[in-house]
Amino acid sequence: MKKNKSENEKKSVSISPKKLRWLYSSMYRIRRFEETMLEQTFKGNAMGVTHPSDGQEAGPVGICAHLTDKDWIGSTHRGHGHCIAKGLETNRMMAEIMGRSTGQCHGKGGSMHIADFSKGMLGANAIVGASIPLAVGAALTSKYKNNEKKSVAVAFFGDGATSQGVLHESMNLSSIWKLPVIFACENNGYAEATPSWYAVSTDDIASRAEGYGIPGLQVDGMDVFSVYDAAEQAVKRARSGEGPTFLEIKTYRYHGHFHADDPKKYRKQEEEDYFKSKDCLISFEERVTESGLMTSEDLNEIRNEIEEEIKKATDFALTSPMPDHDELYKDVYVEYSNSLLGLR
Numbered sequence: 001m002k003k004n005k006s007e008n009e010k011k012s013v014s015i016s017p018k019k020l021r022w023l024y025s026s027m028y029r030i031r032r033f034e035e036t037m038l039e040q041t042f043k044g045n046a047m048g049v050t051h052p053s054d055g056q057e058a059g060p061v062g063i064c065a066h067l068t069d070k071d072w073i074g075s076t077h078r079g080h081g082h083c084i085a086k087g088l089e090t091n092r093m094m095a096e097i098m099g100r101s102t103g104q105c106h107g108k109g110g111s112m113h114i115a116d117f118s119k120g121m122l123g124a125n126a127i128v129g130a131s132i133p134l135a136v137g138a139a140l141t142s143k144y145k146n147n148e149k150k151s152v153a154v155a156f157f158g159d160g161a162t163s164q165g166v167l168h169e170s171m172n173l174s175s176i177w178k179l180p181v182i183f184a185c186e187n188n189g190y191a192e193a194t195p196s197w198y199a200v201s202t203d204d205i206a207s208r209a210e211g212y213g214i215p216g217l218q219v220d221g222m223d224v225f226s227v228y229d230a231a232e233q234a235v236k237r238a239r240s241g242e243g244p245t246f247l248e249i250k251t252y253r254y255h256g257h258f259h260a261d262d263p264k265k266y267r268k269q270e271e272e273d274y275f276k277s278k279d280c281l282i283s284f285e286e287r288v289t290e291s292g293l294m295t296s297e298d299l300n301e302i303r304n305e306i307e308e309e310i311k312k313a314t315d316f317a318l319t320s321p322m323p324d325h326d327e328l329y330k331d332v333y334v335e336y337s338n339s340l341l342g343l344r
Helices: 005-013 017-042 058-064 080-085 090-097 131-145 159-163 165-177 205-212 224-239 269-276 280-290 296-319
Strands: 072-074 153-158 181-187 216-220 245-250
Touching (some): 017 058, 017 224, 017 280, 017 296, 058 153, 072 131, 080 090, 131 153, 131 181, 159 181, 159 205, 181 205, 181 224, 205 216, 205 245, 216 224, 224 245, 280 296
Parallel strands (some): 216 245
16 A cells, blocks of 8 residues: 555644644654663663664554554564553663563563553563464454444564464454454564565565455555554454454664664665665654644654653663562462452
8 A cells, every 4th residue: 555745744634733743752752762772781781682673663653543542452572662652651661671670560571571451562472473363362352242342452563473373373263253453564574684575475465364355455664654544444444343454564673683683794784774764753754844734843842851751761760679589479370369260
């Protein structure tokens, strides 16, 4: 699904000023969180491996703009952007990455396992493709409860997960049952260091949806307005009971697969320069200022607010205590009760 510049400008005009501000602030928040997280990782303050998602901000923001806390998302190992777009707090996320007791999961999950059910965030996940059946399960629950306004579930996954059997099983089942689920493939061109052109049998991953009777849309994942438009269609389709949609979001990660990976070993500089010239923040800034929807002062105010937020989040994490030893065995098992078992 391609749009020319005038069509994109027309679409952006229909978005409220409040929503435009949210789109930009969310993308900039993700960008600065990831950059700061990398800085702290290299300083030795992160617990374990971190996978940055800077460059891919438009995908989760464009989709989550249409979701509420009652909607669900399943994430990947590269999940910070999904968490932030779904409304999680950056201070607790930063503390989690540093393994602190004040973290989102009390320092036990780390970078790849941040979750918050109160926000509809089923969790980041280190297993390739594991978010997919989780989202389908959430969508099945929504349909089973038969709510007037169905909760929608979104499964985020990369191009590498599109060859996992669980995706095809999930697409087939969700199509048969017309579940309110969106399959959001963030195709950044690489599964770790393996290019998608080498490992995936088609140039258009979205075309695979046709075999399951599901609409497949390919969108420019460096343009938040294109993602926003496609996601709006997919969410409306899901809420109205028409079933799933497959979105292939063509995007790019600016850094390596994880913090210590050097992408220059498998990517050309020309390729990196091309995608950075399409940066989602820069294109947003140009579009809204040229069309008079926001001013440079508006954008600068947002950036300053988020810079302060990320600084406070980092300070909060660095000054938070490590978990006590007696916390080791907590949150390991579910403590069943008669009410939970339905015996009350």
